[in-house]
Amino acid sequence: MITMTFETLALPLARPFVISRSARTAVTVVRVHLTDGEYSGTGECTPTPHYQESAESVTEQLVQIQSHVEQGLSREALQQALPQGSARNALDCALWKLDAARQGKTVWQLLGVDQPESVISAETLSLDTLENMVAAAEEAVAGGVKLLKIKLNGEKIVEKVAAIRHVAPHATLVVDANESWTGLDLESLFHALHDFNVAMIEQPLPAGHDDELVRCLHPIPVCADESCHQRSDIAHLRDRYEMINIKLDKCGGLTEALAMCTEAKTMGLRVMVGCMLGSSIAMEAALPVAVQAECVDLDGPIWLAQDAEPALRYHQGEVWL
Structure with missing residues (x-):
């Protein structure tokens, strides 16, 4: 018999996190705890209002499925019992941890995947004035960061990237528009950014309104974020x-994330692993997918005023396990 509990926590940020559509000074997470009295597992999710989620909606889903989980619902059955999204993510990851503990293994061992010493992760430059973003980039690369993810809206795009490239000549740069480039001359913009050796552009147009990318020549790879939630999205x-x-919160957990990784590669698409703001509990759960990805953005904990314990160590642009 399993006992399932869950809690909602507001985690203050150490500094504001700003993207094209929102600004945050705290993040609300929901944690699921499972125990059979001897072994336990915990998972964490970050409900996202942009995807019509809240802590209340996630908690409601968990209440509805609690009795099934306590009676032994398997990870496989969970995939049909809950829709993709944050609630299923927290529960799926908690089940992975519980199953691994029961077998005296780590999740890595359960998957048959070698655990690396570290993984290179992006450090995000929050949307701000050009001067503040350049200062943040200088601080990051001085600390050894190798991969910078630049949050942008529709203003001063090339100017900001040019200035950041100037102070970070050797860093890999990726740009995240968070759906904000509607109405811009994308082809000219992509070619201008190519001059600054931008490695990838993430979600330039709103989900469901990205047909222009079919016709737009882009010398820089474009990555689907808001347009891609689960395996069934990939073919389109x-x-x-x-x-x-x-992202585990979008797709509904490690189980679906691993399947998405395989599906994407089968279809010739490259893979990035990202995150919502959250603690090391959420980031650690995504690491078995991160080792299969070309680009990793799991810097959520560095934005928190206080991380969960045991905390992952972030040092010189890498997550150390």
């Missing part, structure tokens, strides 16, 4: 994107 994206961003 191949004519406009070269890469997909897999």
